Amino acid sequence: MGVTFFSHRIMARVLPTTLDAFYRRDVLRAAGMLSLGVHDVWIDGLRGAQSQTAGGASAAARPPRSCVFIFLFGGQSQLDLWDMKPAAPAEVRGSFDPVSTSVPGMRICEHLPLLAQQADKLCLVRSMTHRMPVHGPACSEIYSGRPYFGAPVTDQARPEDWPSIAALVHRFGRAGGALPHSIVLPWYTQFVGQDRRIAGQTGGRMGEKYNPFLIEGNLNDPKYRVEGLRLPNDVTTDRFQRRRALRNRIDAIGLSLEQQTLQTRIADSNFSAAAALVERTEAAGILDLGQESTAVRERYGRTRFGQSLLMARRLVEAGTSFISVNWDDDHKDDKVSPHWDTHVDNFSKLKDRLCPPFDRGLSAFVEDLSARGLLDSTLVVALGEFGRTPKIGLVTQNGATKKSGRDHWPHAFTALMAGGGSGGGRIHGATDASGGYVADDPVTPADLSATILRHLGIDDRREYHDHFLQIQQRMTNGRPMEFPAPPV
Secondary structure, three states, rough: OOOOOOOOHHOOOOOOOOOHHHHHHHHHHHOOOOOOOOOHHHHHHHHHHHHHOHOOOOOOOOOOEEEEEEEOOOOOOOHHHOOOOOOOHHHOOOOOOOEEEEOOOOOOEOHHHHHHHHHEEEEEEEOOOOOOOHHHHHHHHHHOOOOOOOOOOOEEOOOOOOOOOOHHHHHHOOOOOOOEEEEEOOOOOOOOOOOOOEEOOOOOEEEOOOOEEEEEEOOOOOOOOOOOOOOOOOOHHHHHHHHHHHHHHHHHHHOOOOOHHHHHHHHHHHHHHHHHHHHHHHHHOOHHHHHHOOHHHHHHOOOOOHHHHHHHHHHHHHOOEEEEEEEOOOOOOOOOOOOOOOOOOOHHHHHHHHHHHHHHHHHHHHHHHHOOOOOEEEEEEOOOOOEEEEEEEEOOOOOOOOOOOOOEOOOOOEEEEEOOOOOOOOOOOEOOOOOOOOOOOEEEEHHHHHHHHHHOOOOOEEEEEOOOOOOOEOOOOOOOOOOOOOOO
């Protein structure tokens, strides 16, 4: 539980192998200065971000922008929630009814009443589409915005994965705020029984050092505490500052400026940035949900998803650019239908298990961002790796699909968007009468990734080195979505 980190690596991995260097490190360890447990990956990304801006504009000149990327692991049923077909045959339309929302003409599932009230802030992208019906590769396509590179035979991450959007933001995003500018919570999505996470969530072929910063655990647990970015119980802020001062005095009797290598200076820079990160986080209490009132925590819902969104709101306020919220619940052990993967009892699981916490958490999140004046600068995106089959019980990829379930369907599904200039109270694209294929304005995962990068002010034409193919790659080959201009 807590922050994923690599203990002591901030300093130890970059210090030169000289006698003096080892002495300095031993003294610092004895002084307790290497017990911070801070993620060295962020430090590398922060240094790069400080000198990189989109289109030549200075980072300070751009208004702070964020994206909250909500991944609904398993694949939501578009036909039963967002793109309902009440005039279709029973085996297509299912057993749910559409209801009116706060926007005339926009209707969504009856089991999403709170989101129906927030429809004036939502954009339903009903024309998401790709071709991959297998979980792992499909997850990779959504996380990275790239078609999967290999055969669809595995759900697990590999070194040749495309880098995730989160990793790209981690490397190329703006610096600012007290925390890393790309954070994922509360876990990396992974199937029970597999030894590796689902594909597409890391730096991949760009390099694992660009993995986003992971805050891990059940944020709904009353005993939850984020480790690594909190001072130990016996170390006060004053004591921590005195330790920093001690290190500075030790530096003064170390190597001369002429003797210092580039590695030593980088190590010093790393330590200063890491120490400042801990100090600012501790002072601000950003990662302490206990600072929220009971009423607010209840409004989001006392679930892993609801409390993760509440943490995401706090991270947006702290200046974090990209926050990934991966759906998590207590049904990891369901071998056939975990999370939103409703191969069995599609309708009862949606009604009783999935829609209530989703509706409560997301509606509170969107309403909260709006009330705090953060919705215009924050792009909210929520979707799964694909949708579900138009016909109930149709087997397309998983033979365990029952007559009560819907199988995988990547050809047409819905992404929910809010804020960030996406335009509230509108529908983008359309599907045919059965909801199975896109009829207007198709949007690919690549287009979605380009839209997110543009919103964050990152030039999608930037290139990175592909360690797998040993070539330069553009961050995305997609085309940003065009949203209507806001009314004057």
